[in-house]
Amino acid sequence: MKFTYDDNGVITCITRDVSGLWPYNRSVAEVPDTDENRRADISGGWQFKDGKVVQRVYSPEELSKKAEAEKVRRLAEAESAIAPLVRAVKLKIATDEEMKRxxxxxxxxxxxxxxxTASPDWPEVPDVA
Structure with missing residues (x-):
């Protein structure tokens, strides 16, 4: 397996054919094609560290940024669900089920x-249809 990784060791591309890599501003490494190494992907959650492919360990700052992004995503999801329900209330056509939702x-x-977001404890997503 060949892959590229950035200055933090984060794996950014994986292939079996090195000619498919475009390592601009990246380093290239090769590791044995084993089941253990094949679990890696390019989601940002894997690193090349000390010659091995390992799950990424995020810094406190990175964890905070991830939590902020998750918060924004969850709030957008909620607003997307709320908007049509608010309109139904405004138009006085909301059903009891819509009011509950x-x-x-x-x-x-x-x-x-x-x-x-420094220590996130996320609430459960509403279980309403």
């Missing part, structure tokens, strides 16, 4: 907004 999603949105 609106309350659940609004509560979820508030709880997500309160999450401390």
């Amino acid at each position: 609106l309350k659940a999603w609004e509560l979820y949105s508030v709880m997500v907004n309160r999450v401390d």
Whole structure:
């Protein structure tokens, strides 16, 4: 297996054919094609460290950035669910089920907004259809 990795050792491309790599601003390494090494992917969660492919260990700053991105994603998901329900209420055509879903999603949105991204404890996504 051949792959490229960045200055932090994060694997950015994996292939069996080295001619398929474009290592601009990257380093290239080769490791045995084993089951253990094949678990790696290019999602950003794997590193080449000390000559081995290992799961990435994120710095506190990286973890905080990931949590901030997750918070933004969750809030967007909640707002996407809330918007049509709010319109139904505004138009006075909301069903009891829609009112229940609106309350659940609004509560979820508030709880997500309160999450401390330094040590995130995410609330459950509403289990309403």
